[in-house]
Amino acid sequence: MKKLxxxxxxxxxxxxxxxxxxxxIPLTTFAERYSAAKSSISEDLAIIKDVFENExxxxxxxxxxxxxxxxxxxxxxxxxxxxxAEELCRQLQxxxxxxxxxxxxxxxxxGQPSLMNEAGKxxxxxxSDREIDVVMTVETKGIPLAYATAAQLNLPVVLVRRDxxxxxxxxxxxxxxSGSHKSIHTMSLSRRALKERSRVxxxxxxxxxxxxxxxxxDLLGEFNAExxxxxxxxxxxxxxxxxxxxxxxxxxxxxxxxxxKTKMITVNxxxxxxx
Amino acid sequence: MKKLxxxxxxxxxxxxxxxxxxxxIPLTTFAERYSAAKSSISEDLAIIKDVFENExxxxxxxxxxxxxxxxxxxxxxxxxxxxxAEELCRQLQxxxxxxxxxxxxxxxxxGQPSLMNEAGKxxxxxxSDREIDVVMTVETKGIPLAYATAAQLNLPVVLVRRDxxxxxxxxxxxxxxSGSHKSIHTMSLSRRALKERSRVxxxxxxxxxxxxxxxxxDLLGEFNAExxxxxxxxxxxxxxxxxxxxxxxxxxxxxxxxxxKTKMITVNxxxxxxx
Numbered sequence: 001m002k003k004l005x006x007x008x009x010x011x012x013x014x015x016x017x018x019x020x021x022x023x024x025i026p027l028t029t030f031a032e033r034y035s036a037a038k039s040s041i042s043e044d045l046a047i048i049k050d051v052f053e054n055e056x057x058x059x060x061x062x063x064x065x066x067x068x069x070x071x072x073x074x075x076x077x078x079x080x081x082x083x084x085a086e087e088l089c090r091q092l093q094x095x096x097x098x099x100x101x102x103x104x105x106x107x108x109x110x111g112q113p114s115l116m117n118e119a120g121k122x123x124x125x126x127x128s129d130r131e132i133d134v135v136m137t138v139e140t141k142g143i144p145l146a147y148a149t150a151a152q153l154n155l156p157v158v159l160v161r162r163d164x165x166x167x168x169x170x171x172x173x174x175x176x177x178s179g180s181h182k183s184i185h186t187m188s189l190s191r192r193a194l195k196e197r198s199r200v201x202x203x204x205x206x207x208x209x210x211x212x213x214x215x216x217x218d219l220l221g222e223f224n225a226e227x228x229x230x231x232x233x234x235x236x237x238x239x240x241x242x243x244x245x246x247x248x249x250x251x252x253x254x255x256x257x258x259x260x261k262t263k264m265i266t267v268n269x270x271x272x273x274x275x
Numbered sequence: 276m277k278k279l280x281x282x283x284x285x286x287x288x289x290x291x292x293x294x295x296x297x298x299x300i301p302l303t304t305f306a307e308r309y310s311a312a313k314s315s316i317s318e319d320l321a322i323i324k325d326v327f328e329n330e331x332x333x334x335x336x337x338x339x340x341x342x343x344x345x346x347x348x349x350x351x352x353x354x355x356x357x358x359x360a361e362e363l364c365r366q367l368q369x370x371x372x373x374x375x376x377x378x379x380x381x382x383x384x385x386g387q388p389s390l391m392n393e394a395g396k397x398x399x400x401x402x403s404d405r406e407i408d409v410v411m412t413v414e415t416k417g418i419p420l421a422y423a424t425a426a427q428l429n430l431p432v433v434l435v436r437r438d439x440x441x442x443x444x445x446x447x448x449x450x451x452x453s454g455s456h457k458s459i460h461t462m463s464l465s466r467r468a469l470k471e472r473s474r475v476x477x478x479x480x481x482x483x484x485x486x487x488x489x490x491x492x493d494l495l496g497e498f499n500a501e502x503x504x505x506x507x508x509x510x511x512x513x514x515x516x517x518x519x520x521x522x523x524x525x526x527x528x529x530x531x532x533x534x535x536k537t538k539m540i541t542v543n544x545x546x547x548x549x550x
Binding site for chain 1: 277279281282283285286287289290293322323325326327329330332374375376378379380381382383385386387388389391392414415416418419422423425426429430431432433434436441442443444465467468
């Protein structure tokens with residue numbers, strides 16, 4: 001790379017850090033990349049750190065010493081996160097979302113990459129201090145949110161299938177009870193997808209009684225893996241507390257009522273904003 | 276926002292532009308955001324443009340006049356794209372990927388958000404000049420690539436389901452013939468997911484004879500929508516040309532042989548690199 005001026009370095013370092021979240025980058029990487037002294041790089045990083053923190057983009061952690069460097073931890077500031085959740089609630093309350101059976105049409109929202117990325121940033125922020133090896137979801141609609149979360153945390157995604165697929169090799173299958181219908185389903189995970197003793201963040205788009213997520217928790221047991229956390233975009237609050245299989249999770253929005261007669265949908269920011 | 280120095284402005288403008296690809300941002304947005312003169316903003320943009328272009332991050336298009344502004348078009352430079360494809364091929368050739376029936380285990384690669392983002396950038400680069408309204412894929416494994424592509428193009432994603440789901444409302448279903456097995460399957464798309472006359476970029480993880488993608492093309496016909504392009508991560512070249520249902524597509528890698536006996540897999544960069 002040709003020798004850059006400070007102004008040019010700042011542009012390139014900013015894009016570099018944003019593209020490598022949760023990754024320790026030694027100062028020498030930058031010093032060599034720009035043929036610059038480490039002291040200059042440190043000054044650059046101080047400027048970037050200030051802007052990132054003032055703008056609520058996240059933290060720039062600097063680690064001193066021979067094994068030191070800099071690490072960008074994306075974090076969405078609470079006020080930004082709440083504004084996002086309130087806008088999400090507003091959109092979820094549009095009465096034409098009501099489908100037969102009291103289901104809510106959400107595919108238009110789940111189909112917006114920028115919206116999924118913001119939601120993923122919030123879940124990543126909530127779990128940024130946990131030790132996590134992998135993000136898990138079950139097909140289909142939670143996939144974009146799981147990838148958005150994993151991208152922010154610099155983690156791989158493990159995808160649980162509803163059926164055993166030929167392209168997954170040998171797999172472990174379990175049955176689970178979907179809480180809202182009390183009906184029995186199967187989910188399956190490729191043997192080679194998950195290492196033993198992995199710490200797993202479970203992400204999904206929607207949770208009612210929590211049967212599907214409990215299924216994933218049970219599946220983790222088969223792999224001697226651990227739940228590091230659970231994050232969902234929308235939880236249905238229209239569930240008696242004793243019916244909820246799972247207590248420890250975060251939600252960005254809570255659907256408390258769908259009235260098919262009056263076409264009224266009630267959605268409020270989720271439990272993440274109560275803590 | 277407090278008044279920033281040029282160095283701070285450059286950091287913030289860089290992250291702003293990166294987070295809003297394919298979006299026209301009026302210079303006044305920046306001028307107001309930083310309480311700075313438009314002439315200063317223009318100088319800042321010239322610096323960012325130089326770095327982005329030298330680093331192969333994409334173009335910064337500046338449009339003059341009252342309706343003018345700046346637009347970031349992410350583009351992955353050809354040499355970077357080819358290096359990525361060669362590394363992908365190397366990983367796909369690992370012999371332990373061979374599954375019964377000659378299938379290839381790819382879920383570990385598809386589960387890496389950073390890899391999907393790079394691949395999505397290449398497909399977005401290939402189609403950056405086309406007029407496209409929406410990216411379409413069919414569940415399940417193409418979803419992360421479709422979202423990665425759509426994020427770069429600032430477009431929504433429309434997801435075709437294998438079965439008609441209660442959460443999708445009324446839907447249009449079609450049957451299609453999966454070329455490699457000549458077996459008949461169903462795919463279905465929510466009526467409200469796609470506007471008439473939309474221009475659609477189809478993205479998938481794998482294409483053999485092309486039956487699944489042809490199914491999506493047929494489904495578009497039901498919505499009076501048009502194919503704007505087709506991009507796949509891996510195509511199987513082990514198909515006679517006359518058997519290939521689809522001729523106009525780009526692939527990032529081409530799988531030409533899987534020999535279960537010798538455990539040899541042959542993968543080369545796809546047709547995108549031949550053009």
